Amino acid sequence: MLLHYGPQLVNLLAAILLLLAFAMLSQRRILSLINLFAAQGFVLFLSTMLVAWLTGQNHLYGSAALTLALKVIALPWILHRLIRRLEVKWDVETLLNIPSVMLVGIVLVILAFNLALPISQLAGTVTRSTLGIALACVLLSFLMMITRSKAVPQVIGFLAMENGLFFAATSAVYGMPMVVEFGVALDVLVGALILGIFLFQIRERFDSVDTRHLEKLKEQ
């Protein structure tokens, strides 16, 4: 019964992942952004567990556990601490006009779907149709990094991009080897920590974490 609905459930989770990527793209408040990021991590965890169970690929359970520990618990906790220490918890960012950002997002989704179509026909996995969504998530995270001016949302965009890449790996080839996954996880964790320190430096220098100040670094 569940085996029959398994691939459909994976598709549903993929769709929710895309929905959360759009929600992050249009979110103004930093605190809600972190919660959305944690939610995305949790959906990723669920879909990885499901794929692992459907295909009997036991090493995917390890990846799922890694996702839960890192992306649902550790990174949101680090980010929460970071915004508390930076005192930007209730920061509201003025974005570019949200509807136009969303329109660009739609165009990116169409692009990603078209790009992924021939690739997913080569793949033999049950999850191959979700490859387009994974690619769309990556591109949407890119878009988020480009359109934000504050540093913390840019960091979250970077982390969300890794979510998309991880999902792409799961949907195209049932995940990467464990060594690679550990390496990437460590990279992301260290990256988040280093970027945290970097943010403190930016704030010390400019009294704000707005990265537009960095453009004025040249001597007058």
Add this chain to the structure above:
Amino acid sequence: MISAAGFAAQFTELMLAVLLAPVLTGWVNQCRAWLQNKSAPGLLQPYRVLAKLFRKEVVLAHNASPLFRFAPYLIFGCLALAAAIVPTLGTDLPLNAAADAIALVGLLALARLFIALAGMDIGTAFGSLGARREMLVGFLAEPALLMVLFTASLISGSSSLATIVETLAHRELVIHPSLAFAGVAFTMVSLAENARIPVDNPATHLELTMIHEAMVLEYSGRHLAMIEWAASLKLFVYSCVGLALFFPWGIAEGGDWLGIVLALPVLLVKLALGGAGLALIETVSAKMRIFRAPEFLGTAFLLAVLAMLVHVLLEH
């Protein structure tokens, strides 16, 4: 050829919608009052308001045109017809062959057009202000609603609501990820269209924020009663469209009487849950500035477009 059973089912459904609509509004108000720690008005309060308004004398402005007097009945008629199209109990509805989901959107648009015209008819500032805002919300909400309905039509291969319900509820259960997107978009559209909190506040008479109330300020007596009843019907129609698209289980297929009788309690439970959900949304969210409404509805439209894209990618 309209069968007698089909006619009876159609009549039952229409009567049910017209009579049940004020109760649904009362239920939403009651839930909202409970959630906000207020003492709630009774479930039948909308009926008492309607009865009071029907007894009251109509006060008309001197320069009111016939359109102003005629509009409440037309609006009520449009929404009653819309309620008759939506399958709530069974799918064997004679009217369903005549009008599909696109006609439904057209009927709702006709009602909106006339309420806006009536709002501007007297020439007061508030009326035209409300009418303009209503049209702003309407022209953004309508394409989003159409996109949601198109997604459901793509899944079932027909734009008739009865066929959509039959495909979703009575064929083999398939999980449609596209309906998740469409559901979110539809919720946003119905909040905006029914003058609910993130876009409009149904309980306000504060001139800076109101949309729906501003248009109907000049109405009194039985005209106002028709308008209020039509507003309840609109909420009922939107709830039933939502239930038909996203939770169609329980609606009887064809015209078997046992199924229709069994469908009634299921419908009541679904409406009660939906109304409580609406009250919850209204309680936890804050009213937006009017200039945020295009953003809100633009998001709804894009989600509906995404639903179609996801359908093309994942469900083929």
